[in-house]
Amino acid sequence: MPSPTGITRATLVKDLRLEWRSKDAINSMLFFSLLVVVVFSFSFDPNAEESRQIAGGLIWVAFLFAAVVALNQTWAREIRNQVLDAYRVSPAPANSLFLAKAIGNFIFVSVLEALMTPLFVLFYQLRPLGPAWQLLVVAALGTWALVVNGTFFAAMSLRTRSREIMLPLLLFPISIPALLAMVQATTNILTGEGARVWMALLLSYDLVFTTACLILFETVLNAE
Amino acid sequence: MTDAHIQPTPVITVSNLIKQFGRFAALRGVTAEFTSGKLYAILGDNGAGKTTLLRTLAGLSQPTSGQVTVLGARKFHDVCHQVGYMAHPSLLYDEMSGLENSEYFARLYGIADNSRCAASIRAVGLDPDLVRPVGQYSQGMRQRMSLARALLNDPKILLLDEPFSNVDVHSAGDMVRLLGRTRDQGKTIFVVTHQASLLDGTADEFVWMEAGQIVARTRDLKPPGVMT
Numbered sequence: 001m002p003s004p005t006g007i008t009r010a011t012l013v014k015d016l017r018l019e020w021r022s023k024d025a026i027n028s029m030l031f032f033s034l035l036v037v038v039v040f041s042f043s044f045d046p047n048a049e050e051s052r053q054i055a056g057g058l059i060w061v062a063f064l065f066a067a068v069v070a071l072n073q074t075w076a077r078e079i080r081n082q083v084l085d086a087y088r089v090s091p092a093p094a095n096s097l098f099l100a101k102a103i104g105n106f107i108f109v110s111v112l113e114a115l116m117t118p119l120f121v122l123f124y125q126l127r128p129l130g131p132a133w134q135l136l137v138v139a140a141l142g143t144w145a146l147v148v149n150g151t152f153f154a155a156m157s158l159r160t161r162s163r164e165i166m167l168p169l170l171l172f173p174i175s176i177p178a179l180l181a182m183v184q185a186t187t188n189i190l191t192g193e194g195a196r197v198w199m200a201l202l203l204s205y206d207l208v209f210t211t212a213c214l215i216l217f218e219t220v221l222n223a224e
Numbered sequence: 225m226t227d228a229h230i231q232p233t234p235v236i237t238v239s240n241l242i243k244q245f246g247r248f249a250a251l252r253g254v255t256a257e258f259t260s261g262k263l264y265a266i267l268g269d270n271g272a273g274k275t276t277l278l279r280t281l282a283g284l285s286q287p288t289s290g291q292v293t294v295l296g297a298r299k300f301h302d303v304c305h306q307v308g309y310m311a312h313p314s315l316l317y318d319e320m321s322g323l324e325n326s327e328y329f330a331r332l333y334g335i336a337d338n339s340r341c342a343a344s345i346r347a348v349g350l351d352p353d354l355v356r357p358v359g360q361y362s363q364g365m366r367q368r369m370s371l372a373r374a375l376l377n378d379p380k381i382l383l384l385d386e387p388f389s390n391v392d393v394h395s396a397g398d399m400v401r402l403l404g405r406t407r408d409q410g411k412t413i414f415v416v417t418h419q420a421s422l423l424d425g426t427a428d429e430f431v432w433m434e435a436g437q438i439v440a441r442t443r444d445l446k447p448p449g450v451m452t
Contacts, residue, residue: 001334002331002332002333003334006331006334007331007332010328010332011328014317014320014324014328017319017324018317018319018320021319021357022319077317080318081313081314081315081316081317082311082315083315083316083317085284085309085311086309086315086316086329086332086373087332088283088284089283089284089304089307089309090304090305090329090332090333091301091304091332091333091334092332222286224285224286
């Protein structure tokens with residue numbers, strides 16, 4: 001029997017290879033978030049203190065919208081030529097596919113964040129007053145919160161007629177607690193206040209929703 | 225044809241199978257038994273229920289009512305590693321080469337030996353060293369690559385939906401001979417096709433479907449109305 005971790009690895013490698021060749025997700029995400037940064041920088045002209053107050057919200061809203069682009073692409077590849085059916089008839093466990101997709105999306109969104117964050121810092125002249133390493137933890141936890149639910153709801157909306165609209169409609173409301181925690185934690189780190197409570201909330205959110213998605217994904221995958 | 229020493233045992237049993245899509249019944253109480261080591265051609269007009277039957281046998285579509293038993297198992301997942309499925313779409317990633325596709329699907333079946341991937345591609349008359357992505361294959365090559373993917377796990381049951389569509393006559397003949405040889409190895413093969421004449425002389429049985437039901441099963445390619 002195939003090993004679940006082996007299948008997760010093979011699927012992840014396959015997805016990274018497909019993305020490397022097509023660059024569908026990363027190009028659209030980059031272009032989209034670049035637009036957001038530029039538009040926001042024209043809209044606001046904050047001083048350093050105001051930047052610290054609003055940057056958390058701007059950054060995460062930009063990443064949330066950009067992530068939706070990647071999340072829609074992930075499953076679009078699987079329904080072209082109905083490749084998903086080849087997975088469904090195989091003995092490979094559903095959760096291996098889900099984890100590979102979620103990890104793949106995590107990598108794509110992380111790459112985007114790594115490329116866009118210096119631009120945000122530059123445009124808004126950001127300098128955190130709190131411990132900067134905590135921003136990395138918030139970024140990792142926040143990104144996972146976005147992609148784990150996003151991967152799940154993108155799969156759920158796969159067979160709907162207007163799936164590109166359906167995904168944000170399902171994803172945004174359920175992401176509100178995570179988004180709140182991400183924004184508050186980022187703002188608190190930038191302004192030098194404590195962010196541990198928000199980080200703990202984000203970690204709990206990740207654990208709860210990862211577990212729920214893993215339990216429910218097989219039903220979603222095999223839904224007709 | 226089938227080796228005499230291979231005991232024909234039922235590999236698939238369907239009992240009063242009904243599949244409804246909303247108010248439309250695609251399958252209306254199909255009951256049948258299919259034995260091992262045979263090549264079945266499933267024929268019928270568009271909308272007769274051929275693809276729905278095949279998808280139900282492949283575990284992709286859940287019956288509204290009725291039962292399907294595949295290799296003695298009621299749950300398809302228990303025997304899925306012994307079934308190969310080829311759909312009308314290619315079930316392949318267009319951006320990857322044939323071998324890359326094959327290697328990925330091999331992992332899903334726990335096959336670590338890459339030589340099996342190359343062998344299954346060669347078996348359908350393609351070159352495993354072809355680096356061109358599948359998206360640039362001709363339709364016929366894509367069909368053959370799709371068959372190679374279905375053969376990858378050396379399945380006991382092969383379910384093929386329109387394997388000859390858009391394939392030139394010569395290549396289709398090669399595919400039929402391959403299916404004949406596969407059947408002779410004791411595998412059971414189901415072929416849904418509109419090109420039944422290609423299987424004349426190779427198929428063991430022609431299963432005629434109409435309006436979601438099996439209306440006749442014949443040993444030669446004679447439409448049910450001509451039987452008597």
